Amino acid sequence: MTDNFKPPIKTRTTQELLDIVGSPKKWNRDAVYLAKYELSNRNVDTSEIDKAIKLSELKEEEERLQKANxxxxxxxxxxxxxxxxxxxxxxxxxxxxxxxxxxxxxxxxxxxxxxxxxxxxxxxxxxxxx
Incomplete structure (x- = not known):
């Protein structure tokens, strides 16, 4: 799979990659896949990825509640x-x-x-x- 994103997924910081993986609904499916692959190449612990996903879910829930109220x-x-x-x-x-x-x-x-x-x-x- 080619990395046609700007800036390329490989050049992004680990935190940016965690943000991409943490909120897959906001990103292109290929970007999420490449971000996961790059995090794997950087030997980022899966607990960090799980933490990013949880934080993203909490943020989405907070945004949903703000909209509702x-x-x-x-x-x-x-x-x-x-x-x-x-x-x-x-x-x-x-x-x-x-x-x-x-x-x-x-x-x-x-x-x-x-x-x-x-x-x-x-x-x-x-x-x-x-």
Missing amino acids: KSYQITDFLFTPKRTILELLFTWELKKDGYTLKAKQQRTFRITLISVIIFVYLIKYIQESL
């Missing part, structure tokens, strides 16, 4: 109102992407926003017809 804040509406409102109205995959709390908030906010938009439109329509 992320919510809309007042500052989102103050500093980026257009983006926040567009996200509330038109983003459909928050829960699928792991943003559980944001998805719950979105349901409530979406109903409220749509109601306000309809109410404002009706008021405007009534005023124009008078």
Whole structure:
């Protein structure tokens, strides 16, 4: 198997190789294979590889929990109102992407926003017809 990666897998530090082996979902299958092979050539103890895998799993779990607990804040509406409102109205995959709390908030906010938009439109329509 050829090493077409930049920088080549062989030239990377042992820690970089452990990071590659520790998180195979984020890397190309060939890169993981070459990293394992290179670690073997460098006589890196398998306990180091197992430790890297465990650390990567813990980090992924922490990231997953952070996503799940992320919510809309007042500052989102103050500093980026257009983006926040567009996200509330038109983003459909928050829960699928792991943003559980944001998805719950979105349901409530979406109903409220749509109601306000309809109410404002009706008021405007009534005023124009008078």
